[in-house]
Amino acid sequence: MPSVLSWMAAPLRLLARPTVRAGTSAMALPRIPMATYATVSPVRVGNLTPAQPKKNRKRLGRGDGSGRGGTSTRGHKGQKARSGNGKPKPGFEGGQTPLTRLIPKRGFVNSHAQTLVPLNVDRLQYWIDQGRLNPAEPITIRELYQSRCIHRVADGVKLLGDGASHLTTPIQIVVSRASQSAIKAVEAAGGSIVCRYYNATSLRALLQPHKWLLKNKPLPHFADPVSKRDLLWYSSPNNRGYLALRDAQERAAANAADSAGAPRR
Missing domain, CATH: 1.20.5 (Single alpha-helices involved in coiled-coils or other helix-helix interfaces)
Structure with missing residues (x-):
């Protein structure tokens, strides 16, 4: 029976290179298998294994058979014991006065205030002179926005009277609001002005009516003010x-x- 040392020395004999005797050719030598690194699978990230066995992940909510009880290590009916309404809201600081209430506030913010985009009559005349607006047709917020005379709509457009002397073309314009100087300038040039109330849905229907037409739905009626x-x-x-x-x-x-x-x- 071969000894343990003979089994350990076998790979070493495979790696030993045979000596070539005098008078013999290299082709006559027998082929001896040699153990090289090419015969071993390359080391990659997918081949790496930990030296110690990995820790099994904690599986919660599997009942008493999981070894962690029926409450899944969450205890019995506390604030964080269940998901849903039991979790505290963002900003909750355990019952003490939260930071958003602790800091004093200054000033006043009107929740009913409207943001109107200002438009002066001299800019309106400049757009007409360049041919971007047609004075022969009524000018509404849609024409003003599509011609880029205004770049946003917000809650409506207010016509102002700056540069009233430059307005010489009679126009028919419909805006959300207008100052008294703007009304005088438009009517002095032979035009007319109407101030109309628009809510968010009315403005959206005025600027983008295709959204209703593509769905084969009628356009919403213009709402009257409530306040x-x-x-x-x-x-x-x-x-x-x-x-x-x-x-x-x-x-x-x-x-x-x-x-x-x-x-x-």
Whole structure:
């Protein structure tokens, strides 16, 4: 029976190079298998294994048979024992006064305030002179936005009277609001102005009507203001509000019906 040392010395004999005797050729030598690094699989990231066995991951929520009980190491009915409403909200600091309430606040923020994009009449005349706006057709917020006379809409557009002397073209314009100097400048040039109320849906339908047309849905109706302040402002003829214009048209139609003797609707 071979000894243990003979088995250990066998790989060494394979690596030993045979000596070539005198008078013999190299082709006559027998081929001896040699153990090289090429015969071993290359070392890669996928072949690496830890020296010690890996730790099994903790599997939670598998009942008493998992060895961690039915509560999955979360205890019994505490604030963080379950998922959902038991978790504290962001900013909760354990019951003490949170930082957002601890810091004093200064000033006032009106939650009902509207952001109107300003537009001066001299810029309007400059766009007409360049041919970007057609004064023969009514000019609305859509034409102003598509011609890049304004770059955003926000909650509406307010026409201002800066450069009133430059406005010489009669126009028909419909905006959200207008100053008294802008109204005088537009009417002095022979044009007309109407201030109309727009909410978020009305503005979206005015600027992008294709979103409703592609879905075969009718365009939403223009909403009337709800707050008392807006109702009074758009009902004033001095502000050229559309509600005042509507009332004037209804009274004119009623007077014409009375004069003609036709029954009222």
